[in-house]
Amino acid sequence: xxxxxxxxxxxxxxxxxxxxxxxxxxxxxxxxxxxxxxxxxxxxxxxxxxxxxxxxxxxxxxxxxxxxxxxxxxxxxxxxxxxxxxxxxxxxxxxxxxxxxxxxxxxxxxxxxxxxxxxxxxxxxxxxxxxxxxxxxxxxxxxxxxxxxxxxxxxxxxxxxxxxxxxxxxxxxxxxxxxxxxxxxxxxxxxxxxxxxxxxxxxxxxxxxxxxxxxxxxxxxxxxxxxxxxxxxxxxxxxxxxxxxxxxxxxxxxxxxxxxxxxxxx
Amino acid sequence: xxxxxxxxxxxxxxxxxxxxxxxxxxxxxxxxxxxxxxxxxxxxxxxxxxxxxxxxxxxxxxxxxxxxxxxxxxxxxxxxxxxxxxxxxxxxxxxxxxxxxxxxxxxxxxxxxxxxxxxxxxxxxxxxxxxxxxxxxxxxxxxxxxxxxxxxxxxxxxxxxxxxxxxxxxxxxxxxxxxxxxxxxxxxxxxxxxxxxxxxxxxxxxxxxxxxxxxxxxxxxxxxxxxxxxxxxxxxxxxxxxxxxxxxxxxxxxxxxxxxxxxxxxxxxxxxxxxxxxxxxxxxxxxxxxxxxxxxxxxxxxxxxxxxxxxxxxxxxxxxxxxx
Numbered sequence: 001x002x003x004x005x006x007x008x009x010x011x012x013x014x015x016x017x018x019x020x021x022x023x024x025x026x027x028x029x030x031x032x033x034x035x036x037x038x039x040x041x042x043x044x045x046x047x048x049x050x051x052x053x054x055x056x057x058x059x060x061x062x063x064x065x066x067x068x069x070x071x072x073x074x075x076x077x078x079x080x081x082x083x084x085x086x087x088x089x090x091x092x093x094x095x096x097x098x099x100x101x102x103x104x105x106x107x108x109x110x111x112x113x114x115x116x117x118x119x120x121x122x123x124x125x126x127x128x129x130x131x132x133x134x135x136x137x138x139x140x141x142x143x144x145x146x147x148x149x150x151x152x153x154x155x156x157x158x159x160x161x162x163x164x165x166x167x168x169x170x171x172x173x174x175x176x177x178x179x180x181x182x183x184x185x186x187x188x189x190x191x192x193x194x195x196x197x198x199x200x201x202x203x204x205x206x207x208x209x210x211x212x213x214x215x216x217x218x219x220x221x222x223x224x225x226x227x228x229x230x231x232x233x234x235x236x237x238x239x240x241x242x243x244x245x246x247x248x249x250x251x252x253x254x255x256x257x258x259x260x261x262x263x264x265x266x
Numbered sequence: 267x268x269x270x271x272x273x274x275x276x277x278x279x280x281x282x283x284x285x286x287x288x289x290x291x292x293x294x295x296x297x298x299x300x301x302x303x304x305x306x307x308x309x310x311x312x313x314x315x316x317x318x319x320x321x322x323x324x325x326x327x328x329x330x331x332x333x334x335x336x337x338x339x340x341x342x343x344x345x346x347x348x349x350x351x352x353x354x355x356x357x358x359x360x361x362x363x364x365x366x367x368x369x370x371x372x373x374x375x376x377x378x379x380x381x382x383x384x385x386x387x388x389x390x391x392x393x394x395x396x397x398x399x400x401x402x403x404x405x406x407x408x409x410x411x412x413x414x415x416x417x418x419x420x421x422x423x424x425x426x427x428x429x430x431x432x433x434x435x436x437x438x439x440x441x442x443x444x445x446x447x448x449x450x451x452x453x454x455x456x457x458x459x460x461x462x463x464x465x466x467x468x469x470x471x472x473x474x475x476x477x478x479x480x481x482x483x484x485x486x487x488x489x490x491x492x493x494x495x496x497x498x499x500x501x502x503x504x505x506x507x508x509x510x511x512x513x514x515x516x517x518x519x520x521x522x523x524x525x526x527x528x529x530x531x532x533x534x535x536x537x538x539x540x541x542x543x544x545x546x547x548x549x550x551x552x553x554x555x556x557x558x559x560x561x562x563x564x565x566x567x568x569x570x571x572x573x574x575x576x577x578x579x580x581x582x583x584x585x586x587x588x589x590x
Binding site for chain 2: 009085088112
C-alpha cells in the first residue's frame with residue numbers, strides 16, 4: 001500500500017524531467033501531434049543539433065563556463081580562510097560574523113538587483129563578465145563559508161596540534177594536515193558554488209547584453225520567442241541540466257546538511 | 267609490563283593537555299590577529315558587494331532616480347515621497363496581499379506534502395525509497411530556468427501533455443486547447459504547482475532525515491498504549507522533528523516570498539499586472555518604467571518582510587546550538 005503511494009510520488013516528481021529528455025529525442029511531428037508519444041520510438045538527434053546551432057549557444061556556454069570557473073576558484077579560497085577563522089579560533093566578534101553570514105543569505109536577489117545595476121552602470125561594468133563574477137562571488141560566499149566551516153569542524157584540532165608538537169609550524173600544519181583533510185569539502189563546496197553560478201538567471205539577464213549572455217539567459221530568450229520550437233527547447237534544457245544533475249548527485253546530502261546546519265544530529 | 271603500561275596510560279593524558287595549553291598560549295600571544303586576517307577577505311567582499319548595495323537600496327528608496335539620474339550622476343532626495351506614492355497606490359496593497367497569499371499557500375502545501383512524503387518514505391520498501399530519492403535529486407538539480415521551460419511545455423495549449431491527460435485519461439472535461447493563463451487563478455495554480463514541485467525535494471530529504479532519527483521503539487510503545495497513527499505523529503514524531511520543520515518553514519517563506527523566475531519566465535518576460543508579485547512589481551517599476559527610486563521602495567518592503575522570516579530562522583539556529 002505504502003509502496004503504491006511511493007511510486008505515485010516518484011512518477012509525479014520525475015515525469016516533467018522525463019518529459020524533457022523524451023521530447024528532446026522526438027521528431028517534430030511526434031512533438032506537434034495532440035496525442036502524446038509516451039516513448040520516443042524513433043529517436044532523433046536533430047533537436048540537439050538544432051539547439052547547438054542556434055545563435056549565441058556556444059558563446060553563452062563559454063560565458064557561463066568562464067563565470068563558473070572564476071566564481072568557484074575565488075570563492076572557495078576566500079571562503080576556506082573565513083571558515084578556518086570561525087571554526088578554529090575563538091575571537092571577539094565571531095558570533096556576530098556567523099549571524100551576519102547567515103543573515104546575508106536571506107537577502108533576496110530581486111531586492112539587490114536595482115542598486116547593483118545602478119552601481120555597475122556607473123562603473124561601466126554592466127555588460128561585462130567581471131561585474132557578474134563579482135556579484136556571484138559575493139552571493140555564493142556566505143553559504144560556501146558555512147559549508148566549509150562544517151568540514152573544518154569535522155576534523156579534530158588535535159591532529160594539527162600533534163603535528164605542531166612534532167615540530168611543524170602553524171602554517172605547515174595548516175597546509176600539510178588541514179588542507180588535505182578538508183579536500184572532500186573543497187570538492188563539495190566548489191560544486192555547490194558552480195551549480196549556483198551556472199543556474200542563476202536574473203542578475204545575468206539584467207547585467208549582460210546579448211553577446212555576453214549566459215546559458216540560462218540564452219534558454220529563457222529562446223522560450224520567450226513566440227512560436228516555440230519545443231524539441232529544440234527541450235534539447236537545450238537537457239544540455240543545460242545535464243552537467244548540473246551529474247554534479248548534484250555527488251553532493252546532494254551535503255547541501256541539505258548545510259542549509260539545516262546540522263539540526264539533525266545522528 | 268603491566269606497570270609500565272599503566273604508567274604510560276596515566277602519564278599520557280596528564281602530559282598532553284599541558285603541551286596543548288602551552289602551545290595554545292604561545293599561539294594566542296603571537297597571533298591574536300590571525301582569525302581577523304583570515305575572515306577579512308570574506309567580510310570585505312560581503313560588505314562591499316552585498317552590504318553597500320543594500321545601503322544604496324535604502325538610499326535609492328528615498329530618492330527620485332530614473333535613467334536620467336544614472337547618466338547625469340545627480341540625485342534628488344524625495345524624503346518619504348516614494349513610500350507615500352506606493353502606500354497610497356491601491357495596486358501595491360493588491361499585490362502585497364496576493365504575494366502573502368501566494369507565499370502562505372505554497373509554504374503550507376510544501377510543508378504538508380513534504381512531511382507526508384517523508385512519513386510515507388518510512389514505510390516503503392528500500393527500492394521504492396531509492397527511486398523516490400533519485401527523482402527528488404533530479405528535480406532538485408534542475409535549474410529553475412529549465413524547470414519553467416519544461417512546465418511551459420507540459421501545459422502548452424496545442425500539444426501539451428497536461429491538457430491531453432485531463433481530457434482523455436482522467437476525463438475531467440474538455441481541456442483541448444485550454445489556456446491555463448487565461449485566468450490568473452488557474453495561472454497561479456500552475457505557477458504554485460511548479461514552485462511546490464521544485465521545493466519538495468529539499469523539504470522531503472531534510473524532513474526524512476529527521477523522521478528517520480525517531481526510534482522505532484518509541485513509536486511502537488505509543489501504539490501499544492493505544493495511540494492512533496495521527497496521535498503517534500503529533501505526540502511522538504513531530505516533537506522530535508519540530509526544529510527541522512521550523513527551519514524548513516522559515517527558509518520556504520523566504521524563498522517563496524521572493525519568487526521571480528517562475529512567474530517572469532513562465533509569462534515570457536511580459537507578465538500582465540494581474541500576475542505581479544512583489545518581486546515582479548519592484549522589477550517592473552525599476553527596469554520596465556525606469557522609476558528606480560520607487561522600485562527600491564518596493565524592494566525595501568520585501569526586505570523588511572524577509573528580515574522577519576530570517577529572524578525566526580536565525581533564532582532557531584541559535585536555539586539548537588548551531589551558532590555558538
